[in-house]
Structures are given as structure tokens and as C-alpha cells.
Amino acid sequence: MLPDRPITPSTLSVKDLLWQVLWDKDKCTLCGRCTAVCPVNAIELGVFRKREFTASLEPERPSTNVYKVYHGIRQKTDPAYACVGCAMCNQVCPNDAIIPIRSDEADKLRFHINRGGQPRSRGGRRNVPGGLLDQIKFIRISMLTDPALDAGRHEFELRTLLGRMLPPEDNIRFYKENGWIPPVREIYPLIIGSMSFGALSPNMWEGLQLGVAYLNEELGMPVRMCTGEGGCPPRLLRSRFLKYTILQIASGYFGWDEIIHALPDMQEDPCAVEIKYGQGAKPGDGGLLMWHKVNKLIAAIRGVPVGVSLPSPPTHQTKYSIEEAVAKMIQSMYMTWGFRVPVYPKISGTSTAMAVLNNLTRNPYAAGLAIDGEDGGTGAAYNVSMNHMGHPIATNIRDAYFNLAKLGKQNEIPLFAGGGVGKNGNLAANAAALIMLGASGVQIGKYIMQAAAGCLGSESDRCNICNIGRCPKGITSQDPRLYRRLDVDMVAERVVDAFLAFDMELKKIVAPLGRSTTLPIGMSDALGIGDHHAAERLGIKYVV
Amino acid sequence: MCRLFAITSKTPLSPMIAMEAMDVMREGHDGSGVGLFLRDLAGPFEEMKDAPILSGIFTDAGIKRLDRYMMDLGFMTKYKISIKVPKVKLPGTPKRDVYLIRAYEYPEEWEALPKQEVDNRLVSIRLQLRAMGEEEQDMIVFSFWPDVIMIKEIGDPMQVARHLNFGRQELNARVIMAQGRQNTNYAINLYACHPFFIQGYATMTNGENTAFVPIREYLLSRQVLGYTGYQSDSEVFTHILHYTIHHLGLGLETYKHIITPLQNEALEKHPSGAFLKQLKHSCRQLTIDGPNCVIGCLPDHSLFMVQDRKKLRPGVVGGKPGCWAFSSEICGLDAAIPDRDKSKDFQPMHLDTTIVGPDRQEIAICSQTDPLPLPR
Numbered sequence A: 001m002l003p004d005r006p007i008t009p010s011t012l013s014v015k016d017l018l019w020q021v022l023w024d025k026d027k028c029t030l031c032g033r034c035t036a037v038c039p040v041n042a043i044e045l046g047v048f049r050k051r052e053f054t055a056s057l058e059p060e061r062p063s064t065n066v067y068k069v070y071h072g073i074r075q076k077t078d079p080a081y082a083c084v085g086c087a088m089c090n091q092v093c094p095n096d097a098i099i100p101i102r103s104d105e106a107d108k109l110r111f112h113i114n115r116g117g118q119p120r121s122r123g124g125r126r127n128v129p130g131g132l133l134d135q136i137k138f139i140r141i142s143m144l145t146d147p148a149l150d151a152g153r154h155e156f157e158l159r160t161l162l163g164r165m166l167p168p169e170d171n172i173r174f175y176k177e178n179g180w181i182p183p184v185r186e187i188y189p190l191i192i193g194s195m196s197f198g199a200l201s202p203n204m205w206e207g208l209q210l211g212v213a214y215l216n217e218e219l220g221m222p223v224r225m226c227t228g229e230g231g232c233p234p235r236l237l238r239s240r241f242l243k244y245t246i247l248q249i250a251s252g253y254f255g256w257d258e259i260i261h262a263l264p265d266m267q268e269d270p271c272a273v274e275i276k277y278g279q280g281a282k283p284g285d286g287g288l289l290m291w292h293k294v295n296k297l298i299a300a301i302r303g304v305p306v307g308v309s310l311p312s313p314p315t316h317q318t319k320y321s322i323e324e325a326v327a328k329m330i331q332s333m334y335m336t337w338g339f340r341v342p343v344y345p346k347i348s349g350t351s352t353a354m355a356v357l358n359n360l361t362r363n364p365y366a367a368g369l370a371i372d373g374e375d376g377g378t379g380a381a382y383n384v385s386m387n388h389m390g391h392p393i394a395t396n397i398r399d400a401y402f403n404l405a406k407l408g409k410q411n412e413i414p415l416f417a418g419g420g421v422g423k424n425g426n427l428a429a430n431a432a433a434l435i436m437l438g439a440s441g442v443q444i445g446k447y448i449m450q451a452a453a454g455c456l457g458s459e460s461d462r463c464n465i466c467n468i469g470r471c472p473k474g475i476t477s478q479d480p481r482l483y484r485r486l487d488v489d490m491v492a493e494r495v496v497d498a499f500l501a502f503d504m505e506l507k508k509i510v511a512p513l514g515r516s517t518t519l520p521i522g523m524s525d526a527l528g529i530g531d532h533h534a535a536e537r538l539g540i541k542y543v544v
Numbered sequence B: 001m002c003r004l005f006a007i008t009s010k011t012p013l014s015p016m017i018a019m020e021a022m023d024v025m026r027e028g029h030d031g032s033g034v035g036l037f038l039r040d041l042a043g044p045f046e047e048m049k050d051a052p053i054l055s056g057i058f059t060d061a062g063i064k065r066l067d068r069y070m071m072d073l074g075f076m077t078k079y080k081i082s083i084k085v086p087k088v089k090l091p092g093t094p095k096r097d098v099y100l101i102r103a104y105e106y107p108e109e110w111e112a113l114p115k116q117e118v119d120n121r122l123v124s125i126r127l128q129l130r131a132m133g134e135e136e137q138d139m140i141v142f143s144f145w146p147d148v149i150m151i152k153e154i155g156d157p158m159q160v161a162r163h164l165n166f167g168r169q170e171l172n173a174r175v176i177m178a179q180g181r182q183n184t185n186y187a188i189n190l191y192a193c194h195p196f197f198i199q200g201y202a203t204m205t206n207g208e209n210t211a212f213v214p215i216r217e218y219l220l221s222r223q224v225l226g227y228t229g230y231q232s233d234s235e236v237f238t239h240i241l242h243y244t245i246h247h248l249g250l251g252l253e254t255y256k257h258i259i260t261p262l263q264n265e266a267l268e269k270h271p272s273g274a275f276l277k278q279l280k281h282s283c284r285q286l287t288i289d290g291p292n293c294v295i296g297c298l299p300d301h302s303l304f305m306v307q308d309r310k311k312l313r314p315g316v317v318g319g320k321p322g323c324w325a326f327s328s329e330i331c332g333l334d335a336a337i338p339d340r341d342k343s344k345d346f347q348p349m350h351l352d353t354t355i356v357g358p359d360r361q362e363i364a365i366c367s368q369t370d371p372l373p374l375p376r
């Protein structure tokens, strides 16, 4: 070590980082693609010096050594530029000369990403692999007296309802007396959850919308997509595709001016309005679109200045309690569309969710409740919120269902579950388990980003830079240099592929259970788990 | 799979007719039990159509407890059939002390009560007796209702029928429903044996109701008196029928719309589509997911048969004016009414409700695609 080389407390070696970039001198052609693509500038072209020794075999001629210079790729160790493991470098390298490897021990980097007293913020979701949903099995297969159905040949009606259902007595009476019957939508039970125009790149958003439109109009699958907060491109608001869209409103009210202005020109009602109170990935935190992503287009749609961070506070500041907020917001949103559009709140999974639910049961307008568990994703949040806060979705949705059943309202307020559904790739199994635990449908976010656009994120802190707008795939970036990497039509195609595959798998699960004409909501007798405590907690069978 | 047989006839018939029909369908059930439902009774009960009849199985101690309980409530025995249990025990059938069929005189103070109140009290007495029986294992109570007798027992239907002498005149009735039960996934329990009964509504079913758990949870949460039990996955059919007609005030034609709603394309074309869509939504929790063939009976003595949406269970209706039978298999029908016009036999499909009304003149077939009749 040179005696005057500055070694400070936060000088790190490559070994201390979470991801180490392995580079192979012999394979590298020095094309420079990797450094060009790296979203965080973790690697740079480097100049290396090497001594080459030549031993002479003739005694009279001395051995020599030469100093040579060669060029290559160097990984930076400054915490600000730490490699995020996205492996984009590997994707673009013509010779497979470079690849990131995860450290074999806990990194030291985590102690140093707090520059300037700012704790780490990132996008993605909780970095914990595994989860309970994957442990649930479907144990009740129709056999002797009742042969299993054929997923390929039988007719299936895998639809769910979004909207407030009246009890049958009231429904019949109101129908006869021409009373107001709350609007109800029949939709596909797998919903693309709220990801805003702003959080996602224009190409990603358009690709999703295109896929959803195709599923609806060509394949007859009533798939719905939630906009997230931040409004809608004006053209969508005035198009017939609005009916496939759930508009979200959060406490920042971003984009709502645009929506209200478009009202007189709307050809169709939106499918529903979702009021966001919480996000499972960061319960108790508000929404946050960081300044990196607020470009001219986003600013225009949201009605804000360019280049400022856009936090939505965790609560709707104009209301002082959830009861009041729910009542007022729901009421005014209903009024806006002439009581033709279902309005429901979305909250984070939390042990206080039951209080909200109980409150909704007394509100004749509440059209449902979406609960987002701890494994849900987000575009931006503090690391600590994402990794250490939240409530798992399985128990939360089960409690909510039992709560409704006790009140005799389990058909009246549909529950939608989200948060880590399909996080290990088992989308249909996870969704079916949640439905059988009592959910009317499930919401997915990150799954569709991974399936439709190849999001690189994983449960081991890979990538996770959605917040700073440098998404290497161009999914969550507002920088045209990045998002032009994403092909809109291909995203749409992948959305369709993913939904069709899900549909087949869901049938493969429900057919052997003997269910085909109704979604098996609450069919908990079909579920088993090898964990005694989990079985007891969820009220399902314990099987080993 | 269970075998079902029901018959409605102008002239009273012996329950043995049903037992013989079950016997020819023997291959379809494993002879693990029999359930019998009789109504529109003839013989001695003809004279006392309004008297509530208690049917069940009692131990000697249970009978004493029953008598005390009923006496305290002010019920007087009006008539009883004593089924003397033969000395030689039937193999496979538990030893019983008394099979009870007893008609009562209402307590005097009940006379002023409105019908609804009387109906509810009858149900709560039956439930109370059932609970008492479950405590001490000394009574099993099947029904407590005017003009209705129910008998259920474990064993081969024909042997049980001979053992208990179902052929006796006093048991003749104009409406008979019988089921040969196959031992299914639930533990052997006489309460799990079909037919099921509540306040004048009875149904029996074969097959498996895969939507049982959510439906049970929903019915339990309705807080309606008598929606309890559910030892069998098909008991819910009776309660849904009761709920549809008694509670929601809808006709029998809508029963099928509740348990197996039409799909959306069909609803859009349906003349009563708008209403049916509401019904489909608000009663979503009551949709069954078969396979099931349901045979049922209403308080007005109509008999009906419906199929699940997939129509995976057999069922046939046939007969002649004055006498119609509903059977799982045609051979059962042949055994009971051999002289009918067989070309008129009808096998209801996934959209049909087959009804023989109280006049027993013809089979009415109503399809789910027909307009709903105006409220009666």
C-alpha cells in the first residue's frame, strides 16, 4: 500500500460490496458496451499496468522485465456507484466476458449507503425470498363419487365481482321498487394492480394497456388494470378503453385535474375508482415519485413542476379519520360518475385492517376492499420500510374474510388481495390459495413487470433502482434513452401470454377440485399446509 | 353414488314401492343406509293433517326424557305408531330401542299464535331435542312437522324396510321420497342421511357439492332458525330451497337460477335477464358446483328435480296422470310404474326444472331460458 493513499472509514474494497463484477481479460474485446449500459456507472474502462518478466536462458544475457499497459474494465468501490447486480453488462457483452456475482458473505456496503445522513431508498420489494403462499397445497381432489373435471374441455366461469352487493332480500326489494342498486362489475380475478403513469415508463404503460385491451376485445377476458396515482394520458380518458381501467386516487391527488376535466368527454365510465390509503410494501409511508422521474410529460399530466419529488402523504390530509375519509371520498367519487362506478379503498395489510373493514360494512357505498400485504412492491421507499414493516397477506385476508362471514356480509364486500402474489413464479397457485382463503380476486404488480417486460428485480436485492429512474430495462424510467429499449408491442404480447397461461393453470387447479361454475372463493376445505401453526391460524388442514 | 327415488300419487302408496325401486337400482348404492320421507299421509294421519308429528329414534331413557320435555311444553300425544323392534338384530344396523312416530296436540296457548310463530317454534323444539339427544346420545330427531314422517337407518334399504315393516298400512302416503345412501366422505351419522327437511321443504341429492364450505358459511351467517347441522355437504340444498321460497319469496322456478345461474351471454338474451343478473350477484355465495341431481318436495306437495350446471348425474321423471315418479335410473321407474307411457319419460338437463304439482296431472318442465313467471 502506498503510504499516502487515502484510506477513509468508508473506503471499501470490491469484496465489501454486495455484487462483484467478474471480468475476463481474455474474452473481452474492449467494445465498451458494458460500461455504456450500466445503469449506475459501477464499471468504467480502466488502464492497468503489468510487469512482464523475461528470463534469459543464455548466461551472458541478463533477464529483462518490461512494464506494459493494458485496458480493461474496473469496478468502482465508491458506495455511490455500487453495482446493483442487474447483469445488464452480461446481457450486452458479445463475448460473455463479464458477469456480476453476489458476495459470499454479508456485504459491508449496507453500513455505508447513508451518505449525507440520507438513509437508503430504493424501489422493488422486500428482499426476503420464500413465503407462506407457496407452502399451501390443494389437497381435496374429487375422485370416487365425483370424477375430476377436465380443465381442457369443461366450461369454466372464472369471473369475480367488483362492487357492493346488497343482501338478497334488499336486492330483490330495491329492484322491484326501482331503488338504487350499487354498480357491480364482472371482471377477471387477476387484476394488474396500481402502477402509475410516472412510476412506469410510457412504453411499459402503453404495453400493459395494449395487452389488456387485447385480452378484453379479442379474447373475451375481462382483465382490468389499475392506473395507480398520477392520472391518465388524456387520450385514454376519452377512449373506449377507459372501461378496462381502474382509476386510482391517492392523497397527492396527482392527475385528478386532468381526469375531472375529461369527464364531459368520457365515452365510457371507468371500471372502478380505487382510493389509495396504503401500500403493502411500505405501510404508513405515502406514495413517492422521486424527482429523477418527473420529466416534462409526467409533470404535465400530474399538473406539477418538472423535476421535483412528488410525495403523497400517508393520509388524506383533508380528512381527520379513516371513517370520515372513506365516507366522504367514496361519496364524492360516486357522485362524480352519477353513482355508476364502484369506489373502493386500498389499504396496506396491517392488524388494523379489520377496523377499516368493519367501517366499510356500515357504509352502503363501499364497493370492496383491496388489501396489500408486506411483499407488495413499490417504486420508491426507504429500505427500512420495505424490509421491516408490514403484515403478510394470507392471514390478513383470512381474518378479513372470517370477519365478514361473522357479520354475514361475505358476499357483499369483495376482498382483493395483493402483495407478493407469484413472487416465486407460482402465480396461479398463489392466487388460487388466496381466493380459497377468501379473496374475490388478486392484484399483481411486480409479477407482470417481470413476466411482461423482464424486470430484473429479485428477492435478493438485485437491481432495485426503480426509484431513480435508471431502470436498465426501461420499465420504470422516464428517460427516453432507457425506455426506448422496451418494445411496446412485445410487452403487450407478453401480457397476453402471461394471462392465458395463468388462466390455464387456474383451471388446472380448480378442475380437479370439482369447481367450474363459480370461483372457489372461501373453499378452504381444499387447502392444506405442512405447518401446524399456519394451519391453525388460517383455519385450513394440517397435512404432513 | 347414492340412488334416489320419489313418487307422488293420488292414491296412497306403501313405502315398499320406493324400497323395491331402490332395490332394482341396488348396483348404484352400497346399501349403507336408507332415508325415507313421507307426506300427504293416509291412514290414521289423514284425520289429523295439522297435528305436528315427531319422528326419530330413541333409547328407552330418551323416550322418558322426551315425554317429560313435551309434557312441560304442554304437548299431548294424539296418536302414535309403535314400531316394535324385532328381537333378532339386523346385521350391520345398530340396536335401537324405539323408532318413534308420534302425533301431538298443540298446547292450548299456541292456538292464538300466528302461523309463522308456530312454524318457528316447531323448528326450535326439534333443534332443542336434537341438542338434548346429542348430549346424552339418547335421541335422534328427524322431523317435527304436521303431516310428515321421516325414518332413517343404517343398513341395506330392503332389509331395513322388512326389519321395520315399512309395509304396514299406517305408513301409506301420497308423497314418498327415499334414498339409498352410499357411504361418502363424511363419518357415518344418521343426520348426514338424506332426505333433509326444514319447515315443509325437503330435498335429497346424490353426488358431491364442491362449493359446500362457502355455502355453509353463508347460510350459517344468515342467522335463520334451523340453518344448522350440515353433517352432509348436500344439506345446504334444502336450506337454499327454504331460503329462496320462504325467505326471499321467490317461486320454485328461481331455485335453479340461484343454485346454477345462467352464464352471462344467456342472461343478456333472457327476457328476465336484468332481474336474474341481480339475483346471480347477490346470491353468488349460494351457487353450487355439483355434480348433483336434486329431488325435492315443497309444502304444497309439489315434487321437483333439478340438475347441476354440468349435468353429470343421472335422473329421470315419468309416470301417468295421478302418479309420477322421480328416479335416479329408469329401472327404478320401471319397477314402480311399469304401465306408463315410456316414450314420455323425461330426463332433465342442465337448464331444466321438472315439476309435478299438487294436482299430479302432468309434468311441467321449466327451462332456465324461459321468462320468469310473474310473482304469485
Ligand code: SF4
Residues within 6 Å of the ligand: A019, A021, A034, A037, A038, A039, A040, A041, A042, A043, A082, A083, A084, A085, A086, A087, A088, A089, A090, A100
Ligand atoms: S450488473 Fe448491472 S450494475 Fe453491475 S456492473 Fe453490470 S450493468 Fe452495472
Ligand code: SF4
Residues within 6 Å of the ligand: A023, A027, A028, A029, A030, A031, A032, A033, A034, A035, A073, A089, A092, A093, A094, A095, A096, A097, A098
Ligand atoms: S461488453 Fe464485454 S467485451 Fe465489451 S467491454 Fe464489456 S466485458 Fe468487454
